[in-house]
Amino acid sequence: MAVHDYFLTLLIILLSARLFTELAVRLKAPGVIGELLAGVLIGPSLLNWVQPVEAVKLLAEIGIIMLLFEVGLETDVRRLAQTGAKAFVVAFAGLSMPFVLGFLLAYRFFELPLLTALFIGGTLTATSIGITLRVLADLKRQDSTEGQVVLGAAVLDDILGVVMLALLYEFSIGGGVNLINAGKVLLSIMVFFVLAPIAAKLISFIIRHLGNVSDVPGLIPSTIVSLMLFFAWLAHAAGAPELLGGFSAGLALSRRFFLPFGASLAVDADFAHEIEAQMKPIIHLFTPIFFVTVGLSLNLREIEWNSPFVWVFSSTLFVAAVAGKIMSPLFIKGSRLQRWAIGIAMVPRGEIGLIFAELGKESNIFNNAIYAGMIIVVALTTLLTPFILKWFYGRYGAQLNH
Template sequence: MEAHDFFLILFLILIVARILGELFARLGIPSVLGELFAGVLLGSSVLGVIEPNEILKILAEIGIILLLFEVGIETDFARLKNAGMKSLVVAILGVVLPLGTGLLTSYYLFGLAFDISLFIGGTLTATSIGITLRVLRDIHMENTNIAQIVIGAAVIDDIIGIILLVFIYDFSVSHEANFRHTLSVAGMVLMFLVLAPVLAKTLSYLIHKYHGRHLVPGYIPTIIISLILLFAYFSHLVGAPAILGSFAAGVALSRRFFLPFGAFLNTNEILLGEVRKNMTPIIQIFTPIFFVMVGLSMDLRVIDFSSASFWVMSVSFISLAFITKFIGAFFIIQSCARNNALIGISMIPRGEVGLIFAEMGRVNGILPNEIYAMLIFVIIATTVIPPFLLKKYFKGECA
């Protein structure tokens, strides 16, 4: 691709995402859906003027990492820690219930092969917290207790998801349970969980120590983005599959590992204010690229809407996808059932995480085209509907 062609593509992504985001917001629809629709409109589903490529994927991954970094520095770490056990329960049930019901329904009800059924169950376990967090920020509810539980659950959910995908992929390729490889990846990820906060704390101390001594402008954004790239590289070393390298980086450094960094900066409000001031414009440029890429990846052409079997399977798995994530939130104690319901809704979106599962199954010849198309439709439904529900019902949490 020529450089001037890429400039035009980037122009279209940014301007169409901005226009549709503003339009949707004025209509009372979550702006993130406008950006998703921009991707569907520009992609092969409608106009076909933009095809996903490696450069756009990298920019999109930077976008989600920056979004989650912003969430990290705004998160109340003490409240997140207090929500730990509740988050753990929501996350584990949000994996076990979709995986189990998806696997059993595929294998026994629809008579699909076990490896296909395993991939369907794995896809249903996914949670795209980026979409939920964007909606919570749009409605100014990102600092509620509910949001802290959802953030914690999403961290655990994504860590389990990485390990689960490694196991499912190994089993589907070799038809044997390679527990050694799975445990190796799990061990590396857990080691990173332990060491990364220490490293983040140390680096944040150095940033604080040398703040104000620089002579060249741009100290804060340069150092922050450099740290993000460094953590992305470290995440690649934990042994996760290459296709998940950037995804693991987003989980590792933004959702969990920069939280001590943010907490440390809270002792210096001036520095924290400068971080927000310098990073916000960069985040606002890159984040829409991520949501547009999710839309670009949703190819509606693969779906045969005239097939009766397609609709039977789609409705069945969409129902499972909603119910299993929703039910998991009711196993924790909240001040009212509405809080449980909002947590459950927040965990439903599959988005790019579901697409990673489905695409890996398709590329490796595990998922037939009709099953892949059905999963794409399930992912679209579970990505688009929850933001509407959150915006309509999330007017504040119960006391």
Template sequence: MPIDDLLIALFLILLLSRLLGETCQRFGWPVVVGEIAAGVLLGPSALGWLTPNPLLANIAELGIILLLFSIGSETSIKRLYHAGSQVLLVALIGIVLPLLFTGLAAFYWLSLPPFAALFYGCALTATSIGISLRVLKDAGQQQQHSSQIILGAAVADDIAGVILLSLLFSFATGAGFAPLPLLKLVLTLLVFLVFAPPLGRLLIYLLRFASGHAHNEGYEAVVMLALICLFAWLAHLAGAPALLGGFSAGLALSRQFVWPWQRYLQNPFAFTNKLEHAMQPLTEVFAPVFFVYVGISIDVSHLQLSGTDLLWLAGIVLLALAGKLLAGLAVQGPWRDKWLVGCAMIPRGEVGLVFAQFGQQLQIISTDIFTGLVLVIAITTLLGPLLLKTLLSHNNHSQKTPQ
């Protein structure tokens, strides 16, 4: 992508995402809906000014890595640990039910071969960790118990997605099922998630010591961005999504960080607070690029749906919604938390799009099935934050209403 094309693309992305995001906020809608809508408007679905390309995809991935860093810095490891059993149950139900519902629908309604139907269902098991957490963060709800369950379940979904994608790739390329490489992948992911945050904490102590000898402005932003890039690279090296590296770096920064050696080392609250504030402007700039790119990746301009096509499309969307909403029933507590978790698990976002593009490249699904699948992903990606925002607004109104 030539530099002039990149510059005008970033101009359009940053300007239009801001305008539509602010407009949505004025109407009480999630900002992320406006940012995705900006991508749809700029992309092949409408104006056609921008198309998916590797450079924009990399910038978008940096945006989601920074967003996950920001969320990780406000996450309590202790709360994640105490919500462990619920997290795993929500994640398991949120994978199994959509796979079962939409996979069978693809097999019977779309007459897909068994493996293609399995792949179709797997693509709709995904949960976009960034989209719902952005809505919760904007609403100031990221510290709630339900938000910790959503975060943990979405991370588990990402790990399961990596494993599923590896399995499907083995079968699609004729390699068959290889248990030892799969076991190695799972163990590597678990080791990374367990040891990366403590390692990041140790590096933060070293950075604080070095900060006393730094004389240039911007030290905190530079070293923290370097640390995030390092951990994202390590996550990718381990076979995990790079965004988990950003999340791990954020956990290391969290003021609620818990580890066995904290009794011997004083918590560097003042320094970590500087690091967090230094990264905030970068996150605000790059995170919208990711959501705009999700919209750019959606191309509905060539869809020619008949009445029957619209019926099966609506049916699959309903099944995709139901599978995630039912996962919220595993949460212990009031119905508010159950619905919050269920709604937050709905958006498929970039994870579902990765699955869909993978299936088309390997010719597991045809072009028309791919387009329909992308449309289902797009609808759930837009409906999820809208439902979540509506639910949060209703709960806030109920709490303010005098009894």
């Protein structure tokens, strides 16, 4: 592709993403759905204006890393600790039940290969923090009892989901399931998660000091992006996916993150807020490229829509995806309505599910039909949940307040 053609491609991606995001939000749907639809429209599925070429995929990769950096930046570890055992139980059940249901359906019912079935189960695991936060905030329920449990569980869900993604990534590049390699990856991740936040906080002190003495604008964005990319490289060197580096860097720089050995390495709240404020525009520039690229990678023309497989597969996995999350609060104490509210709020998959699906496609673990089915499942759980949750609180909100 010539350089001037690439400029036009990038222009089409950014403008279509913005247009469809605005449209989705006006229709009370999550913005990520609009970005997905933009990719489908301008890609091989419909207009065929843009192809998912390597240069676009590279920008999408940066978008993934920045997306996970933002998730880490917004992760509230104190909230997770405060919600106690309930959040841990809901998170573990909400992660394991969809995974087991998805894996068994894929492996036993659809008779798919072991690694494909594991990726399908993994795609159904993590709850989208962003979508859950947005809906609960819109309903002014984020500080309710069930809201606290949901947010704590969603935080843990994302952390465990990223660890699972690292394991499946190792299996995908290693050619299959290998318990020895899995053990090495888990050990690498544990060491990385222990050391990376400490290193990131130490580096943040240097950045903050430089910011106080420098008169040149733009220091924080350039140094934080450099830190993020360094940690992405470091994560890869440790045997984990690059996006884990982005997540850990964001987690360490969050003003709500703390280290167990005291406040000596605590990030100044004003500095953390400044990082968030200056990084948001850059993150919001790159992350839509990832979601549009997911839509570009989905070639609807190659799918045999007359084949019963696509419809049976996506509808079956959708039921498993919803049921696994709805059942997650069954093991905690609380009223029936509170448990229903928690279960519904845990349903949307969003970003992490899309990352799983995209990795499965890029690793040739998912064929086009399976990939399409998984995108349909993720999109439906993401799109329908806000409407269902709003209806639920509209009808039962008064009873939940008593």
